[in-house]
Amino acid sequence: MRVIIYTGKGGVGKTSVAAATAKRTAKMGHRTLVMSTDAAHSLADSLEMQLSGKIQNIDENLDAIEIDILYEMETRWKEIEGYISDLLKSQGMGTISSKELAVLPGMELMSALFYLWDFQQNDQYDVVIMDTAPTAETLRLLSFPDVSQWYIDKLYAILRRVISMARFTVGKMVDIPLPSDGFLKSMQSISNRMIEVRTLIQDSEKTTIRLVVNPERMVINETKRAYTYMCLYGLTVECLILNRLLPEGEAGGYFAEKIEEQKRYVEIIHEAFDPMPILESYQMATELIGDKKLSMVADMLFGDSDPSVLLANESPIAFWDDDEHHIMALKMPFSTKEQVELYNKQGDILIVQVGNHKRNIILPLSLAKLEMTGAELKDNRLLVKFKRGDNQ
Ligand SMILES: Nc1ncnc2c1ncn2[C@@H]1O[C@H](COP(=O)(O)OP(=O)(O)OP(=O)(O)O)[C@@H](O)[C@H]1O
Ligand SMILES: [Mg+2]
Numbered sequence: 001m002r003v004i005i006y007t008g009k010g011g012v013g014k015t016s017v018a019a020a021t022a023k024r025t026a027k028m029g030h031r032t033l034v035m036s037t038d039a040a041h042s043l044a045d046s047l048e049m050q051l052s053g054k055i056q057n058i059d060e061n062l063d064a065i066e067i068d069i070l071y072e073m074e075t076r077w078k079e080i081e082g083y084i085s086d087l088l089k090s091q092g093m094g095t096i097s098s099k100e101l102a103v104l105p106g107m108e109l110m111s112a113l114f115y116l117w118d119f120q121q122n123d124q125y126d127v128v129i130m131d132t133a134p135t136a137e138t139l140r141l142l143s144f145p146d147v148s149q150w151y152i153d154k155l156y157a158i159l160r161r162v163i164s165m166a167r168f169t170v171g172k173m174v175d176i177p178l179p180s181d182g183f184l185k186s187m188q189s190i191s192n193r194m195i196e197v198r199t200l201i202q203d204s205e206k207t208t209i210r211l212v213v214n215p216e217r218m219v220i221n222e223t224k225r226a227y228t229y230m231c232l233y234g235l236t237v238e239c240l241i242l243n244r245l246l247p248e249g250e251a252g253g254y255f256a257e258k259i260e261e262q263k264r265y266v267e268i269i270h271e272a273f274d275p276m277p278i279l280e281s282y283q284m285a286t287e288l289i290g291d292k293k294l295s296m297v298a299d300m301l302f303g304d305s306d307p308s309v310l311l312a313n314e315s316p317i318a319f320w321d322d323d324e325h326h327i328m329a330l331k332m333p334f335s336t337k338e339q340v341e342l343y344n345k346q347g348d349i350l351i352v353q354v355g356n357h358k359r360n361i362i363l364p365l366s367l368a369k370l371e372m373t374g375a376e377l378k379d380n381r382l383l384v385k386f387k388r389g390d391n392q
Contacts, residue, residue: 067115143357202234
């Protein structure tokens with residue numbers, strides 16, 4: 001299963017490009033699903049279809065879904081919702097509805113990731129295309145397997161302790177309802193599934209990010225930052241989609257100036273992102289909705305080629321040895337020494353912070369037991385060095 005995630009600044013064309021790609025891969029015979037994880041869904045408009053929180057077939061080989069958190073709470077999260085509701089009720093907080101619980105941060109993000117897990121288990125699709133919310137929210141989504149894993153493990157450990165203490169002392173806790181077996185099983189399976197989802201989204205052969213960009217200064221700057229953070233979270237950025245280029249043929253004063261400006265920005269983009277592949281699509285004269293327009297965008301971006309084929313798959317993380325060290329290299333484009341911080345290794349965890357984004361990197365076992373001797377930022381990579389043992 002191939003997962004393609006379109007992301008980028010607000011309004012750059014993520015939804016349009018996701019819809020155009022999905023239409024094209026379906027037409028080429030790939031079983032395709034296009035999924036919107038943006039709470040402000042606009043996929044349905046782009047496709048000119050009615051969509052909902054349930055997967056529905058909209059064309060030959062093509063299914064679509066706009067994730068609906070209320071529906072997810074009533075189905076996928078039932079067990080957990082039930083317990084949290086009981087717990088809050090027991091603390092005098094009255095009845096709480098799934099509607100209110102749906103505001104819990106992360107629930108809709110987790111749902112999107114769980115769909116990926118389902119599809120992988122059932123071998124349901126060849127291609128899954130994700131239309132996401134603007135960058136910041138999407139980063140939350142994609143960093144979630146790392147973070148949630150940690151929280152879930154902690155919570156699970158606490159709950160287990162509460163239960164065993166309750167059994168040991170009074171047989172049953174009087175003021176806190178004990179979680180049911182179903183709840184505990186749910187927690188455990190969430191935890192296990194998140195590990196598998198993390199493996200899937202960090203697999204550079206399967207899951208890639210396509211950053212959508214326009215030839216405008218602010219968009220370019222945000223795209224650079226997004227690239228850095230995607231690398232930090234171990235995700236493979238495959239290409240740029242340079243959308244909304246003005247056609248050169250446009251005559252007249254206003255356009256001539258605009259086109260000159262745009263040329264400069266296109267150069268800046270190439271310089272900054274080289275050698276990453278850049279696919280281009282032009283600004284259309286009218287709104288980009290419906291089959292015909294989407295197909296024109298797919299023609300511009302992909303020509304006759306298959307949009308699901310990997311254009312680049314260099315993983316942001318690499319390992320090698322020199323004479324004295326094992327080296328772990330993390331791609332860290334557009335970063336300066338001042339922005340990157342590395343915290344002491346805590347057991348098998350290395351904490352890397354870039355700006356206000358932080359990631360706990362779980363070290364491979366072979367490195368976890370070695371002494372970290374230093375780190376440097378070189379050629380857009382953070383090189384973390386570990387002392388080699390005598391016989392390694
Ligand atoms: N190449 C294009 N030519 C003409 N119109 C376009 C083009 N690309 C996008 N648009 C239009 O720009 C608007 C924004 O596009 P779209 O919804 O795809 O962007 P988005 O990045 O998904 O936005 P959001 O961040 O709000 O989700 C839409 O009205 C769309 O029809
Ligand atoms: Mg959108």
